[in-house]
Amino acid sequence: MTDIFDPATLGPVTLRNRVLKAATFEGRTPDALVTDDLIDFHREIAAGGVGMTTVAYCAVAPGGRTDRHQIWMRPEAVPGLRRLTDAVHAEGAAASAQIGHAGPVANAASNRVPALSPSPMFSPLSMSRMRVPDEHEIAEVVAAHANAARLAAEAGFDAVEIHFGHNYLVSSFLSPKLNRRKDRYGGSTANRARLAREIALAVREAVGDRLAVTAKLNMTDGVRGGLEVPESLQVAAWLEADGALDALELTAGSSLLNPMLLFHGDAPRTEFAKVLPTPARLGFRVVGKKFLKEYPYREGFLLERARHYRRELSMPLVLLGGITNLETMELARAEGFDFVAMGRALLREPNLLHRIRSDAATRSACVHCNACMPTIYTRTRCVFRPDQPAEPLSAEPA
Template identity: 30%
Template sequence: MTAFPKLFSPFKIGSLSVKNRMVMSPMETHLCDKEGFVTEEIIAYYRERALGGVGYITLENTAIDPVGRVNDGMLCIHDNKFIPGLKKLTDSIHTVGGKIVIQLSHAGKEALSYFTGLKPVAPSAIPSPLTKEMPKELTGEEIKAIINKFADGAIRAIKSGFDGVEIHMAHGYLANQFLSPESNIRTDDYGGDTARRSRFAREIVETIRKHVPEDYPVICRISADEYTNSGLKLEESKEIARILEKAGASAIHVSACNYASAFFNIPCYYLEEGCFIHLAEGIKSVVKIPVLAVGRIVNPTMAENVLQENKADLIVLGRTLIADPYFPNKVKEGRLDEVRTCISCNRCIESISEKKLVCTVNPYIGKEGISCTTKTTQPKKILIIGGGPAGLSAAHLLSSRGHNVTLWEKESQLGGSFRYASLAPRKESLGKFLDYLISQVKKTNTTILLNKEATAESIKQFSADAVVLAHGARNVPVEINGTQNNGVLNVTKAFLSADTMGNNIAIVGGGPEGCELADFLASRGKKITLIEMRRVLGLGLVAHPRYHVCERLKKMGAQLHINAKVTEIGHNYLVISRRREADQKLDGFDTIVIPTLHQPNSTLAASIQTFVPEVYTAGDAVAGRTALEAVAEGVEIGIKI
């Protein structure tokens, strides 16, 4: 019997019967083509999640109107020409026993005119908080036309074989814009009090209900709290939920935020797990239809408790299923140690703004239709230098494919520089991912040697068929006048010296490492001065964690100097220079920390080229890398050899 009985109990929303209470969230992938048609890549991506055991999939937001298409990575259903591709997708899901619902969406003022070629529309002429573009205020006739387009989308969804529809009424898109007092200041029947602002959403549900079978699932996704000063709050959203229930909604999917509060919308590791569950609980207290909870739910125990405590009826998993499509099956089978846990870094969110979906912990995104773990017919003797994310991911895949793999690590433990990244506050999930990588390698036949320094001679003596160099960057301290004689520390040493470095700390460089070190030390009561020569702190971090770490530093009283260059370092002081201002001396520091340049580490590769048949380089040894690139490069090498 499963340890999570409620999570794996069957459930029903109208005609949709599901085998468990887990739902895949509608999250953009940009795996469709630029016209919004289904591709083989997107079919393989969703089919993998269906095989992974989720109760049902919600297909990413799909445009019911070209004017409401937010970008060229958004699927479309505004014309019958999209039905064949969508039908091919649903057939693929149904063939493996999965269920799939489609999210119907109109972005309203968040659509981009430079992409659509048309002025965005909205309930009121209030600019987008993101693009700042002024939308066209919809007329009553135009509102009716859009409502009918939602109904047309639902009709096409049935023809395409979808098991239900979800109406996107959240996150600052058009239906949410009508619901919110922040974006709807109309004075006609579509604006004013809660009932009138809900009319657009209500009529979408009512109109769809007239065109679909009686028990066909029509789910509404709402932002129960917009997390802005004048936006929707939970109490008003309870009233909206009752209105939608009366209109014929089959279930309420409870999310939060809009574009103005986007830093909270997709909660990164700085926000608590399950941070929106209380909103689902509030909505469930006032409606009789099923309620879906979402919001950084990565722990099956938390999911089970939410259901047991009747706070929601279903659990929505987004990034959790991006990270590991087989999460449901692994949890059901008790293989929790094999779950590739989402670290909430939001690199996935960053990736879809410019390209296709990627994931730090799952380098197989977009490769679902490719057999990456095929056993080799020609096993090779392979030596991997370095036990960081790149080396570990390469070792695991190569050994799993049947190669004879040995890994050398010069330190006394595996992890490389990634181990220090996991020390910063709220980044414990990174440590869990590192533990996962190590445990997976240890389950293979990989031979691991710690405290083993690699030299050209020792590699030559090993006589490998292939060598993977994942031994990290060449770390070079930034040259500043005075750094040689005044006991400065680099970031790594500073992480390890928190208890002995005094109380008043200056950190030169406000990039990702500097900001996270500042957070780490400030959380331990240190007085922090952080100096960054650029205009923005944390450049290199994804926008969500960058926002939160900067806010944390401000709240902890860190002295933040931007547009300031350090020109001199003394025994307990430093001098900063700003354009058009006199130099400023800052003193009284117990310790000064300076940044390190992570430069390509190619010396070892050059020294072994003549006697090693195949030499590959990955991770920081190539250039400064994040864990995403390091893991991906390790896997690419693992596939190639």
């Protein structure tokens, strides 16, 4: 008998089952505030049976967005977020807010605020140099995460997921390739992990035991010279010892340098070239094949790396990557993972869990074409769902 669909605890929260909707930017907030469209998106996911759905992406500061359309956490955002969490709760699911700072992945031209990077870098998104924060500005980033978590609690969220992956700001600090600092935040693994640990502790202090606090952590950046499993595992062990987190969700890849490592399957190069901002579009024509690499899809494609963490850590872990059927969920549970997270399969079929509960042999209709990836600029959706039309958000800075 599977326990996938039994209630499970995540820190102070009891979820109705062990399946989480992974954070996938929804592209439904043209004014950086909650819309009815965004509420309907998460209401449908919640009605489909997940234990918890994750709202992505809630930036901790205006410059922490990948573009100006994303929500950033401020008092004006709370009423809309409260309507969203109320809608999710009415369907029996919990709600998590993914909070973080995009760092070098941010589009400064769109945000009209300089992008941050641990060391000097040039941004292909905004065609400008990024700003290297000093220790005072780093402290401001830490405080901004704590404030975002407090606002999430005020908005009725059950959990926050801190983004430590994909070469967003914290992940870029963890990367030996991107972080070449000479101060307390660069050099050794301990120094490069300092920002992640400070943020986790600040968020926990801000919300106490009112919310579950999780983090999405890169196991590998997927680029030469970047973060790899041995160092990442050491960071995870420090985060566990600090006691601020209720779980880690294990991920991989770099939105900056190698996004396909997270997805696996087809590389939608043509579709991406059509929707990127003009400067990035020109560069993409030259480096598109190298940037969007192809990794053959297989079920549980991050499991092999994630096993290292399960062997070494005692804290709850969330397995992500190629979770589309009951077989893979049960394999994850058999190997000691406390939760599983699904993304693309739920974009294709929000009611997939209900189908699996009715028939254990159910297979997802997702074909791993990844054509959903470029739709972040035109309302995130599965392109094979005719009931999900595009309502474009301009990718260009105004």
